[in-house]
Amino acid sequence: MKTRKLLSLVLLLGLGLPAAAQPPARDYSADVPLMEDTAAARDTALQDALAQVMARVAGQPVPDAPLEEARRWVQHFGVARGETDELLLRAAFDPGSIDTALRSRGYPVWGAFAGDRQQWRLAVDGLTRPQQLAELLQALQQPGHDGLQVDGIEGGELLLRVTTASGMIMLDQTLAAAGATRRFDSQGGILRYRIR
Structure with missing residues (x-):
């Protein structure tokens, strides 16, 4: 009621x-190099993308970033070709999860x-x-x-x-x-x- x-x-x-x-809009996405299009390489690239996004949102490196949460927090991702035909993983993450994780670790949340x-x-x-x-x-x-x-x-x-x-x-x-x-x-x- x-x-x-x-x-x-x-x-x-x-x-x-x-x-x-x-x-x-705040940007919680990243493009990172992908060595090969395999599950293991995508998992590693997702963690790299999460580290990049968390550093951008916090405005500083986040050495204690919970990279193991990358698969859980990713909203969508895909494999693409870059300008020089290199493989890229494009990933976007849940803003609320990232903001909460940063604040709980004492980092500011600056976003864009x-x-x-x-x-x-x-x-x-x-x-x-x-x-x-x-x-x-x-x-x-x-x-x-x-x-x-x-x-x-x-x-x-x-x-x-x-x-x-x-x-x-x-x-x-x-x-x-x-x-x-x-x-x-x-x-x-x-x-x-x-x-x-």
């Missing part, structure tokens, strides 16, 4: 799913954003009136917040992604102005908030 009510609020405000404002921009995953519960949702979304579209994406509704929580140059403290203050307080049971790289 709670999920249905929250979905009704989102749809009532005309936001739909996915969201009102989409941030620029320059400078000090960071994308935060939020879960907000306690939304019961359209006005609360409108105030929350309006606050998250203020200067300093470059992207807002509604990812969905799960278990009565509104799932969002916010790209900001302001940092977590300013994000907390922005959300507090909209009536939300951060709970300290955040898991999986998701910041959890409750509307008062």
